[in-house]
Amino acid sequence: xxxxxxxxxxxxxxxxxxxxxxxxxxxxxxxxxxxxxxxxxxxxxxxxxxxxxxxxxxxxxxxxx
Numbered sequence: 001x002x003x004x005x006x007x008x009x010x011x012x013x014x015x016x017x018x019x020x021x022x023x024x025x026x027x028x029x030x031x032x033x034x035x036x037x038x039x040x041x042x043x044x045x046x047x048x049x050x051x052x053x054x055x056x057x058x059x060x061x062x063x064x065x
Contacts, residue, residue, distance in 0.1 A: 007036045014040055019050035026053070030060035038064050 006028075013025025014037075022044065029037045041061050048054040 014044040023053040026057040026060045
């Protein structure tokens, strides 16, 4: 389904080496209300070193829970 495709794209983006890509992946998870990626966001948040990206991931988790 389209939701599955979107979730896979977001999951891939959360693992990207670019903090901008990781931040946009979290942003789109939030915008599209992809509740299926909450676990992936939490895992990415544990290792995120960029503060701005970490903030966006945290906000996405709050909204999606």
